[in-house]
Amino acid sequence: MHGLIYRSFQNYITDSYGRDTWLQVAARANISPPDFEAMLSYDDELASAVLNAMGDVLRRERGDLMEDVGAYLVSHPNTEAVRRLLRFGGMNFEDFLHSLDDLPDRARMAVSDMAIPAIELHEHAAGCFSLICETPLEGFGHLMMGVLRVMADDYGALALLDLERGSVGRDIVRIQLIETDYSHGRTFDLGARAS
Amino acid sequence: MGFNPDVLDVLCPMHLMLDAQGIITHVGPTTQKLRPDMVLQGLSFMEAFNVMRPRGIKTLAALRQAGQVKLHLELAGTPPARLKGVLVHDGGGAMIVNLSFGISILDGVRDYALTNADFAATDLAIEMLYLVEAKSAAMEASRMLNQRLQGAKDAAEEQAYTDTLTGLRNRRALDETLERLLNARAAFAVMHIDLDYFKAVNDTLGHAAGDHVLQVVARIMLEETRASDMVARVGGDEFTVILPKVGDIDVLERVGRRIIDRIEAPVPFNDALCKISASIGTVWIQSSRTATRETVMEDADLALYASKNEGRARQTMYTPELRSSASSANSTTPPKARGTAKS
Missing domain, CATH: 3.90.1520.10 (H-NOX domain)
Structure with a gap:
């Protein structure tokens, strides 16, 4: 999936909850280095890992979380x-x-x-x-x-x-x-x- | 036949209708937006517009004669508006001029605060604006990525442990290894190797020859040492070898001898032969408690000077006596002067 999409998830967390929260998500999803580049491509598999980690760290349901990302x-x-x-x-x-x-x-x-x-x-x-x-x-x-x-x-x-x-x-x-x-x-x- | 202005307002909202005398009879809604305070209707087209290209068109008759070519027009009044246009006859003596911003669409939209409604539904202007904006955003993201990559490359080079010319380790790597061995109170030897007559090769045969010689020398040093030894280039023609776990001083003598012998074999470069040699100063440290990186390198330097003074092409083992003889010699003759006298 395109880096722009992954980067959007990262920006959502960073802009809404701060860099520390993002680092927790990145660690949980095993993303190293803990940053997505908007102009590179990443493995599709990574998407559920990132979204699961976001849900775990924020303790939020997937649907609720995704609606918030969209907004x-x-x-x-x-x-x-x-x-x-x-x-x-x-x-x-x-x-x-x-x-x-x-x-x-x-x-x-x-x-x-x-x-x-x-x-x-x-x-x-x-x-x-x-x-x-x-x-x-x-x-x-x-x-x-x-x-x-x-x-x-x-x-x-x-x-x-x-x-x-x-x-x-x-x-x-x-x-x-x-x-x-x-x-x-x-x-x-x-x-x-x-x- | 005539044209229905209402139809034209939808199909090409940025147009003008002229009568046979070139007087503006109808103004398209977007055309009017360019000059909201100016009454265009009733003006002569040649008064309202300056024909920039084709050149030399000053009269309506000349314009009629030019045919249906692409016109470059300038609209009177401010802000300056350069437009593209085409003029067609309706067959009944009247004319229609359709206008467009051409490549200056971005400025046009901004200068006149145009909206989607000001363009025909089939006009690609909005798509063009979308593309320009989307591509600029993508380009900006790419530019930032490039900048970050450049920064990472610079940082990596700064932290590099390799000498780019020879592929040997550099001084940074050497210092860290020395520090580590000293902290561990390990036994090891340090050979400080300085090439003799290298400057002559560089001066007479050029830098390319010099670089080639350095690469050959680097390979010799790697071949004559163990994989566990570290060979570093620490200056233009200066090298340092760290040899951990050396059991016998004879081993050091043999390694040094072999390196010098092989370096003395002339190196062919183009049609010339590069002849150099090497002097070595060696320190053997057996788990010292007082040695520091500075004292170790100083001791190796002293031994190297001794080799140079003894006539080069040799290896000298550091002993504390070298220190006292150097200082006593120092007090009478500067070491540099002695060195040149002997060579």
Whole structure:
């Protein structure tokens, strides 16, 4: 799996709980040296070791933890670039939801060897969506739910989210969009630069 | 036939419509965003725009004649706006000019605070902005990785134990080994070896010859010592060998002799023969309680000087007498002067 993904886990722990906590996680997962390089690739096997270690050290359930990681990815000032890149996907939350189908392609366009799990949006009735997430990693659906929760706020939309366990290896996020223009949300200036 | 402005506003929001006289009759919504306070409608196109390329186009007639080529335009007013454009006739005498930022899209978006809505749905401008931002972020991450790798490389070189030219150990490695043996009160010998006439090789045949000789000498020393011995290059043409667990002074005599004999064999380099020799000063320490790294190296140095003074190409074993003779000799003649007198 790509170093960017591993590095995101590390940054989540470091930014939310501090370097010492990360060192505990790294020691438990046998990562030496205890740092991930964003631009290198790592063994896929390592992912569950890291996530298990994170759960053990923080004493948190996988799903809860992953949802928090997802929220972190699009709300922390240190990850502003991720939020900006997602906002390029659409003008409003609904637009953004439809752009998620392209997310793996968009990621590959930016970093050619970056593979993220496939996601697929289905629209049932007006304002009713389900996002089918392939989950090679247990909890990926939760992570997407964390991302969507924050992005809905970011766009100023009011939406209800629910996670449903699908068949093995896939999660379904049910999305009920109640109001697109519920609040002002955060501004997105096309020409600004993420620092 | 004419064009419906509402259709054009959707398909190409950054456009202008002109009548047959070149007067602007309709302004696309994004075009208007470039000059929010300027009334473009009713202005002559040639007044509002300066045609930069193709060069020499000053009149509408000339512009018409140029045909449907790519135009480089400059819009009047501030901030300066350089745009790309193309002009087409609608067949009924009117004209349409479609505009684009071209490569300066990033500046355009920033200068005029444009949003997704200002571009046609099929325009790749937003994708382009996304790519620029994503690639810059990825490039920055790569740059940081490179910087860290460079730092790690520098640190590794600083901590290296190897002499890059000969592959022998360096002074750092030697000092640490000496320290360790002394702390353990081990018995060991130190040979300080200095090449004779090496400077002449360097001066007459060049540095490449000198480097080659050093590599040959290094190999000889490795071959003539045991795997448990340590051979280090500690200066330009200075070497130090540490020999742990030496049982007999005769062993040291034999090793030193063999090293000198082999070093004296001329080394071919290109068409020349490099002839050098070596002088050795050796200290044999039998679990001393008082020796330090400094005293050991000093004793080896004294013995080396004695070899040089005796006519080079030989090995001298350190004895305390050397110290007193050196100091008495020192008081009368400086050692350096004596050395040159004898060579």
